[in-house]
Amino acid sequence: MDKFEALREYFGYTEFRDGQEELIDAILAGQDVLGVMPTGAGKSLCYQIPALIQDGLALVVSPLISLMKDQVGALQQAGVGAAFINSSLSAWEQERALREAAEGRYKLLYVAPERLGAEGFLRLAKTVKLSLVAIDEAHCISHWGHDFRPSYLKIAGFIASLNQRPPIAAFTATATGRVREDISRCLQLRNPLTLVTGFNRPNLKLAVQRPVKKSDELLRYLRGHPGQSGIIYCATRKTTEDVCTRLCKAGLNATRYHAGLSEQERRSNQDDFLYDRATVMVATNAFGMGIDKSNVSFVLHYNMPKNLEAYYQEAGRAGRDGEPADCIIYYSASDVHTARFLVEKSGEESEESDPAAREARIANDLELLKQMTFYCTTSDCLRSFILRYFGERAPAFCGSCGNCLTAFEELDITIDAQKIVSCVIRVVNSLRDTSLDSLGQATICDILRGKATEKVTRWRMEQLSTFGIMADTDAQRIRQIMDYLVDEGYLALTAGRYPALLAGPRAADVVRDRKPLTLKLPKDIRPPRPEKPSGRSGRGEGRSGVGGSTAPLTADEEILFEKLREERRRLADAAEVPAYVIFTNASLREMSQARPTKLEAFLDISGVGANKAERYGERFCKLIAEHLQQCAGGS
Numbered sequence: 355m356d357k358f359e360a361l362r363e364y365f366g367y368t369e370f371r372d373g374q375e376e377l378i379d380a381i382l383a384g385q386d387v388l389g390v391m392p393t394g395a396g397k398s399l400c401y402q403i404p405a406l407i408q409d410g411l412a413l414v415v416s417p418l419i420s421l422m423k424d425q426v427g428a429l430q431q432a433g434v435g436a437a438f439i440n441s442s443l444s445a446w447e448q449e450r451a452l453r454e455a456a457e458g459r460y461k462l463l464y465v466a467p468e469r470l471g472a473e474g475f476l477r478l479a480k481t482v483k484l485s486l487v488a489i490d491e492a493h494c495i496s497h498w499g500h501d502f503r504p505s506y507l508k509i510a511g512f513i514a515s516l517n518q519r520p521p522i523a524a525f526t527a528t529a530t531g532r533v534r535e536d537i538s539r540c541l542q543l544r545n546p547l548t549l550v551t552g553f554n555r556p557n558l559k560l561a562v563q564r565p566v567k568k569s570d571e572l573l574r575y576l577r578g579h580p581g582q583s584g585i586i587y588c589a590t591r592k593t594t595e596d597v598c599t600r601l602c603k604a605g606l607n608a609t610r611y612h613a614g615l616s617e618q619e620r621r622s623n624q625d626d627f628l629y630d631r632a633t634v635m636v637a638t639n640a641f642g643m644g645i646d647k648s649n650v651s652f653v654l655h656y657n658m659p660k661n662l663e664a665y666y667q668e669a670g671r672a673g674r675d676g677e678p679a680d681c682i683i684y685y686s687a688s689d690v691h692t693a694r695f696l697v698e699k700s701g702e703e704s705e706e707s708d709p710a711a712r713e714a715r716i717a718n719d720l721e722l723l724k725q726m727t728f729y730c731t732t733s734d735c736l737r738s739f740i741l742r743y744f745g746e747r748a749p750a751f752c753g754s755c756g757n758c759l760t761a762f763e764e765l766d767i768t769i770d771a772q773k774i775v776s777c778v779i780r781v782v783n784s785l786r787d788t789s790l791d792s793l794g795q796a797t798i799c800d801i802l803r804g805k806a807t808e809k810v811t812r813w814r815m816e817q818l819s820t821f822g823i824m825a826d827t828d829a830q831r832i833r834q835i836m837d838y839l840v841d842e843g844y845l846a847l848t849a850g851r852y853p854a855l856l857a858g859p860r861a862a863d864v865v866r867d868r869k870p871l872t873l874k875l876p877k878d879i880r881p882p883r884p885e886k887p888s889g890r891s892g893r894g895e896g897r898s899g900v901g902g903s904t905a906p907l908t909a910d911e912e913i914l915f916e917k918l919r920e921e922r923r924r925l926a927d928a929a930e931v932p933a934y935v936i937f938t939n940a941s942l943r944e945m946s947q948a949r950p951t952k953l954e955a956f957l958d959i960s961g962v963g964a965n966k967a968e969r970y971g972e973r974f975c976k977l978i979a980e981h982l983q984q985c986a987g988g989s
C-alpha cells in the first residue's frame with residue numbers, strides 16, 4: 355500500500371494538505387522530522403500514514419489521556435489496529451495492551467511520556483520492531499513553551515536506550531524559533547527535515563471586540579448561534595465559574611473545566627462536551643490540549659490570553675472540520691492587569707531555583723504579553739498581525755477578519771451628542787405628569803429620526819422640537835453614540851427589564867457647556883463576496899490547508915442533514931465514541947448536498963474511507979434514498 359492508497363482507504367481523503375506529503379516521505383525514507391503546523395492542519399496523519407504503511411509498531415508519545423483515547427477511537431473506526439497505555443487503564447488492561455502489541459496486533463501504540471521508563475514497556479520497546487517514534491505536542495519539551503511537561507524530558511533517554519533507533523518524528527503547533535530549537539536539541543533529532551507550513555487558517559474569522567458588558571454580549575452571541583459547539587476561555591477559575599453559572603441560568607447547555615475541579619468532574623465535563631451532551635465549554639487554559647473535536651464552531655476568549663502562541667493554539671481548536679468558525683477576544687483594559695498579575699505570580703510560585711533564570715522567563719513572558727496587547731488594540735488586519743508574528747509574510751489586508759471588515763473613523767460627535775441629550779431631557783420633561791420616567795433607547799432613536807411610530811404618537815412626542823432633528827443619521831450610528839454617552843455618564847439608564855434613558859450626571863457638560871466630543875467608530879464595509887467555488891463544493895482544498903464546503907445548505911438539504919446527524923448520533927452512542935469520530939459535520943454536509951445513494955458515490959465523500967463506507971455506507975445511502983423518495987412524493 356502506498357501513501358495515497360492509505361489516505362483514501364483509511365481516511366477517505368483525496369489530497370494531502372500542505373506539508374503532509376513531504377513529512378511522510380521523509381519519515382518513510384528513515385529521516386527524523388520536525389513538523390510545525392498550525393492546530394487543525396492535520397499533523398496526526400503525518401505519522402499515522404507511515405505507521406500504517408511500514409512494518410512494525412509506531413510509538414506515539416502524547417501528553418493527554420483524552421487525546422489518546424480519541425485518536426485511538428478514531429483509528430479503530432477507520433479500521434486500524436491501535437491502542438493506548440496510560441494511567442486510565444487497570445494493571446491488567448495495561449498488561450493486555452503490552453501483550454497484544456508484542457503479538458503485532460497494532461500499528462500504533464499511544465503512550466504517555468511517564469510510561470517510557472516503566473519496565474514492562476521498555477521490554478516491549480526493545481523486542482518489537484519499531485517503525486517510528488512520534489512525539490505529538492512536542493513543544494511540551496520546552497521551558498519556553500506554554501505547556502511545559504517535565505516528563506517530556508525523559509523521551510531522549512528512552513530513545514537512546516533502544517537497541518535500534520527508528521526515525522523520530524516531532525510535531526508541534528508552536529512556531530517560535532526558541533521552542534523549535536529546544537525540541538530539536540532535547541530530543542536529539544538527527545539532521546531532521548524541519549518543515550514549517552503556513553499558519554494561515556482561512557476558515558477562522560478572527561476578531562477582537564470591546565463589549566460594554568461582556569456577559570450580555572456573550573449571551574447575545576450564544577443566542578445567535580444556537581446548538582453550535584464552542585469554547586469560552588476565561589483567565590481565572592473564578593471567572594470560569596461565574597460565566598458558566600450565568601450561562602446555565604440563562605438556559606444554555608454549558609459545562610466547565612479548570613484545575614480546581616476534581617479529576618473525575620473534569621473528565622466527565624470534558625466528555626459531555628466532546629460527545630455533544632453539552633454544547634458550550636467554559637474553561638481556563640487548562641482545557642483543550644489535544645482536544646481534537648472537529649465541530650467546534652467558535653472559540654471566544656472572555657479575557658485576553660497571555661500570549662499569541664497560546665492564543666492561536668486555543669483559537670485554532672475552532673473549525674478543524676474546515677467549516678467557517680469564529681475566534682473572538684472580548685478585550686477590556688483590565689485584562690492586561692490581570693494577565694500581568696498572573697505572570698508575576700507565576701514567577702513567585704515557580705520552582706526555578708536560579709533567580710536569574712526566573713527573571714529571564716518573567717521578562718520573556720511580559721514581552722509576549724505586550725505583543726498580545728498589541729494584537730488586541732490594533733486596528734490593522736488581525737490575520738496579518740498573527741502571521742507576521744509567526745514570521746510569515748502576509749498581505750496587509752485579509753478582507754475577512756474583524757478589523758478588515760471594519761474601518762475606523764474618528765468622528766466629531768459634539769453636535770450629535772447635544773441633539774441626543776437634549777432630546778432625552780425634553781422627553782423626560784414632557785412625560786412628567788405620566789407614570790413613565792422616560793422612554794427606551796429605541797423610541798428615543800425613533801423620535802430623533804422623525805419616525806412617528808405608534809408609541810411615539812401615543813405620547814405625543816412628534817410635537818417635541820427635537821422630533822426629526824437627526825432624520826438623516828443612521829439608527830445604528832445613533833445607538834452607538836447613545837451607548838458611548840451612557841458609558842461616559844452624559845446619559846443614564848434606569849434599572850429594570852426595559853431600561854429608559856435619562857440625563858446622566860454629566861449631561862450639563864454637553865448641553866450647557868457644549869463640550870467637544872469625539873468618538874472612534876467602526877465604519878461598516880460589506881464583506882467581499884466569496885469567490886465562486888470552482889467545480890464541486892467541498893473539494894479542492896488545495897495546498898493551502900483547511901477548506902471544505904461552505905456553500906450554505908438549502909432548506910431541503912438542511913432536513914436531510916438533520917436526518918443524517920440523527921443517524922450519526924445513534925451510531926456514536928452505540929460505539930461509545932464522539933459523533934465526529936464517525937463522520938465530521940463537513941462530511942455530513944457534503945452528503946446532504948451530493949446525496950449519494952450508491953456505495954460507490956458514497957466513497958467519493960471527503961472523509962469516507964473504505965472501512966467507514968463498509969460499516970456505515972449502506973445505512974446512510976438508504977436514508978438518503980428514502981429522503982429523495984419522500985421529496986419526490988411530497989412535491
Ligand code: ADP
Nearest residue numbers: 367369370371393394395396397398399648674
Ligand atoms: P492537528 O493535530 O494538526 O491539530 P489533526 O491531525 O487533528 O490536526 O487534523 C485535523 C482535521 O483535519 C482532522 O479532522 C483530520 O481528519 C483532517 N485532515 C487531516 N488531513 C487531511 C487531508 N489531507 N484532507 C482532509 N482532511 C484532513
Ligand code: MG
Nearest residue numbers: 397398490644
Ligand atoms: Mg494534533
